[in-house]
Amino acid sequence: MRNAFVVAASFVICCSIFYIRDCHVPNSGRNDTNKGSPSSPDYHLYNHTIFLPFVEPFSSAEVPLVSITVNATHIDMPIDTGSTGTLIGAPLLPGISNDIGTPAYQFYSSSRLLYTGRLVDLEIEFHGSAGGRNHSFPGSYALATVPVLVVDTSLRCPWYDEQVDTFECPPNPKFPTPTPKKTNNITYMGVGFGRNKMAEKNRNDTPRSNPFLNVGKIDGYFGPYRNGYTVSTKGVHLGLTEQNTKGFVFVNLKTGYTHDEDPRDWAMPDMCFGINRWEDMNCGSALIDTGIPQMYLRTDIGVEIPNVTVHNPSHEELWVKRVKPGTEIMVGFPGTGGKFASEYSFEVGGGEAVEPSFAVPEGQAPPPFINTGRNFLYGHSVAFDADGGRFGPWCSANAMESLLNRHRMNHVLLPHRSTVCCFLLTHVSASGIMPTILGAWKSVCACVEM
Numbered sequence: 001m002r003n004a005f006v007v008a009a010s011f012v013i014c015c016s017i018f019y020i021r022d023c024h025v026p027n028s029g030r031n032d033t034n035k036g037s038p039s040s041p042d043y044h045l046y047n048h049t050i051f052l053p054f055v056e057p058f059s060s061a062e063v064p065l066v067s068i069t070v071n072a073t074h075i076d077m078p079i080d081t082g083s084t085g086t087l088i089g090a091p092l093l094p095g096i097s098n099d100i101g102t103p104a105y106q107f108y109s110s111s112r113l114l115y116t117g118r119l120v121d122l123e124i125e126f127h128g129s130a131g132g133r134n135h136s137f138p139g140s141y142a143l144a145t146v147p148v149l150v151v152d153t154s155l156r157c158p159w160y161d162e163q164v165d166t167f168e169c170p171p172n173p174k175f176p177t178p179t180p181k182k183t184n185n186i187t188y189m190g191v192g193f194g195r196n197k198m199a200e201k202n203r204n205d206t207p208r209s210n211p212f213l214n215v216g217k218i219d220g221y222f223g224p225y226r227n228g229y230t231v232s233t234k235g236v237h238l239g240l241t242e243q244n245t246k247g248f249v250f251v252n253l254k255t256g257y258t259h260d261e262d263p264r265d266w267a268m269p270d271m272c273f274g275i276n277r278w279e280d281m282n283c284g285s286a287l288i289d290t291g292i293p294q295m296y297l298r299t300d301i302g303v304e305i306p307n308v309t310v311h312n313p314s315h316e317e318l319w320v321k322r323v324k325p326g327t328e329i330m331v332g333f334p335g336t337g338g339k340f341a342s343e344y345s346f347e348v349g350g351g352e353a354v355e356p357s358f359a360v361p362e363g364q365a366p367p368p369f370i371n372t373g374r375n376f377l378y379g380h381s382v383a384f385d386a387d388g389g390r391f392g393p394w395c396s397a398n399a400m401e402s403l404l405n406r407h408r409m410n411h412v413l414l415p416h417r418s419t420v421c422c423f424l425l426t427h428v429s430a431s432g433i434m435p436t437i438l439g440a441w442k443s444v445c446a447c448v449e450m
């Protein structure tokens with residue numbers, strides 16, 4: 001009898017009307033870490049913004065692209081929220097002679113790629129939805145001038161040590177000298193925050209080099225402008241307004257290393273994650289990284305992540321560790337009152353849209369850290385307020401969309417305003433919804449406007 005009422009993982013029940021910020025906020029048992037920066041700024045005072053649509057539909061497989069022009073070259077530029085600073089291969093910029101700029105380098109630890117070249121201050125034109133400079137269309141272009149690394153050489157250096165090495169990949173007796181790669185196709189724009197570390201000698205990873213934080217003009221004007229941006233699966237808003245910050249659940253950020261020199265410098269957001277249960281909570285910082293599809297997790301001492309060793313023929317290491325399928329990963333962003341402002345969870349191998357392509361256990365090395373990878377955006381939009389030091393995930397329309405796609409349902413309203421209905425997508429039985437205890441929410445919070 002009971003089975004007759006069980007609808008497998010696809011029944012939508014309207015629980016009640018909530019404000020979106022009340023959408024699944026379990027008690028994390030953690031004290032507030034938010035202090036220092038102002039809360040609830042008057043976003044209605046700001047009306048200057050531009051929407052940059054992604055060039056291609058958002059996909060787990062690719063870094064999202066926005067359309068830009070730099071020094072008369074059109075580029076569909078990959079946007080990486082996991083790093084800071086712009087790279088363009090020298091052959092793409094024939095207008096920039098090879099003797100101008102300040103020698104510099106950039107190393108990416110995830111890809112082990114070392115780029116060397118010259119930093120040149122360049123004006124970047126972002127193309128809004130009208131496709132570029134078009135004075136009859138508001139929001140058609142924005143200009144930002146930042147130092148760009150014009151790349152002369154590029155190579156993969158697996159043994160590069162960021163603490164010691166600089167412009168060169170040091171010789172390694174065990175491996176042949178890496179062959180330089182072509183530079184005619186190098187384009188990369190890091191727009192992340194909290195990525196600068198004092199330890200690093202190369203300092204092109206500060207807000208000064210972040211094109212999203214150095215917008216000078218939008219459509220030729222610089223109006224009341226709130227420095228910051230939002231990112232969703234659809235694209236990017238440069239400049240925060242009341243309209244484009246609606247629905248975000250903001251938490252305050254700690255100051256970044258160079259905040260005293262540059263008030264736009266903020267640290268990565270605080271985060272706690274649990275493995276199968278919240279009790280072994282790992283609290284540290286989070287990186288929402290559009291640059292990669294996978295997830296990295298680092299736990300506190302004593303917290304083991306169930307893992308399997310798998311064959312990895314495409315890299316130097318033949319065997320690599322992955323989080324074991326079936327493991328539940330729960331991630332929360334601490335808000336006020338010992339509660340999470342926002343959180344999500346998924347089961348490794350469960351196939352949800354927010355699940356990363358794979359999850360890498362990085363071992364027990366405090367402070368805990370999580371890099372969510374870009375699939376996070378399937379469940380949330382994110383906002384970064386560089387003037388106020390605030391970060392906001394938003395349990396977004398995409399969550400609903402992706403869940404509906406998964407469960408082959410269609411035609412439901414998607415949220416725009418703050419009044420929403422929270423849906424629980426789970427097993428339904430004669431006794432109603434299954435218990436709403438932690439861990440029972442197999443899907444990200446899904447909210448629909450009423």
Ligand SMILES: *[C@@H]1O[C@H](CO)[C@@H](O)[C@H](O)[C@H]1NC(C)=O
Pocket residue numbers: 029030031
């Ligand atoms: C929160 O802070 C108060 C006062 O500092 C302390 O007494 C309490 O134990 C803390 N609670 C937790 C869960 O850390």
Ligand SMILES: *[C@@H]1O[C@H](CO)[C@@H](O)[C@H](O)[C@H]1NC(C)=O
Pocket residue numbers: 045047048223224
């Ligand atoms: C933006 O705000 C400024 C100052 O508050 C105002 O003068 C201007 O008309 C506003 N523009 C729009 C498009 O609302």
Ligand SMILES: *[C@@H]1O[C@H](CO)[C@@H](O)[C@H](O)[C@H]1NC(C)=O
Pocket residue numbers: 070071072095096097
């Ligand atoms: C490209 O950059 C060079 C060097 O800064 C400058 O002389 C030239 O005017 C620029 N061209 C364009 C189209 O921006």
Ligand SMILES: *[C@@H]1O[C@H](CO)[C@@H](O)[C@H](O)[C@H]1NC(C)=O
Pocket residue numbers: 130133134135136137
């Ligand atoms: C401005 O954009 C509109 C709509 O896309 C287009 O019809 C018009 O030709 C554009 N004007 C210019 C000068 O590009």
Ligand SMILES: *[C@@H]1O[C@H](CO)[C@@H](O)[C@H](O)[C@H]1NC(C)=O
Pocket residue numbers: 185
């Ligand atoms: C340049 O990169 C793009 C995107 O990664 C790729 O589609 C294209 O084939 C590359 N072109 C060359 C000449 O390598």
Ligand SMILES: *[C@@H]1O[C@H](CO)[C@@H](O)[C@H](O)[C@H]1NC(C)=O
Pocket residue numbers: 303304305306307321361362363364
């Ligand atoms: C992987 O699992 C083993 C035991 O199965 C454990 O000792 C080890 O700490 C785990 N690795 C990580 C990175 O959690």
